Amino acid sequence: MAHLRAAGLGALADLGFRGLDDDARDPVIVTGFAASRAHKLTPGQKTANHVLAVGRAPVEHGFAHLKNWRTLTKLRTDPARATLLLRALLVLTNLEVNR
Numbered sequence: 001m002a003h004l005r006a007a008g009l010g011a012l013a014d015l016g017f018r019g020l021d022d023d024a025r026d027p028v029i030v031t032g033f034a035a036s037r038a039h040k041l042t043p044g045q046k047t048a049n050h051v052l053a054v055g056r057a058p059v060e061h062g063f064a065h066l067k068n069w070r071t072l073t074k075l076r077t078d079p080a081r082a083t084l085l086l087r088a089l090l091v092l093t094n095l096e097v098n099r
Helices: 002-007 043-069 079-098
Strands: none
Touching: 043 079
């Protein structure tokens, strides 16, 4: 959290990350809203969940492609190079999916 906040960055996450962020006024991790039997979601919360899902979908699809290609299991390199490689692969994957 501290590294993201210091860099001025944020992250979109699923409901598994709820409660992880310690500053409610300036959240670093944006999560959706959860419904229960006693607490139904308002239309605004449903819209916020939809917007969050739309933002996360391309990233989830990109990692799914990387897992299917088993790129990450064969990777034996410096983490800095791995980050550059993953970024390049995600760009190529998005180009291929959009084609």
